[in-house]
């Protein structure tokens with residue numbers, strides 16, 4: 001078992017062990033995050049993805065459906081040399097919030113070796129997940145609390161955030177400008 005598979009297998013326990021401190025730290029950071037916070041997260045993202053290999057995981061493609069835009073549909077249809085209307089008919093449905101999603105999960109384009117069949121034309125939401133590279137990660141702490149149930153990389157980054165910012169009293173965070 002490689003490191004990614006190990007982290008994935010332990011994710012449920014990891015979640016139980018860390019959710020309280022993660023929520024507490026995120027709550028504090030939502031009120032006021034230091035200016036350096038998003039840079040810190042981007043650095044951790046790079047470190048974590050040096051160890052984690054998405055091809056040994058694929059959990060997001062198996063368990064989460066990306067929200068799909070009209071632009072995404074045009075891109076995916078282009079990649080498959082299909083008409084957007086035909087692509088929509090074959091692969092897309094609407095969810096209860098009237099958003100477009102794939103009509104089957106795991107994703108119809110996930111191959112058995114966890115490669116994405118339409119990688120160069122995949123939806124924007126797939127490119128951005130789990131958002132740990134985002135320059136505005138501090139605005140995405142709510143969804144990260146959900147993503148750590150699925151994504152071992154989001155969990156590792158979140159644990160690093162707790163280690164760095166969890167023990168710092170709010171007063172000190174407020175004065176870090």
Ligand code: SF4
Nearest residue numbers: 061107109110116126
């Ligand atoms: S389109 Fe590709 S990256 Fe996106 S969920 Fe499907 S397999 Fe995963």
Ligand code: SF4
Nearest residue numbers: 054057058059060151
């Ligand atoms: S982004 Fe996260 S959940 Fe998706 S394949 Fe990579 S490690 Fe797994």
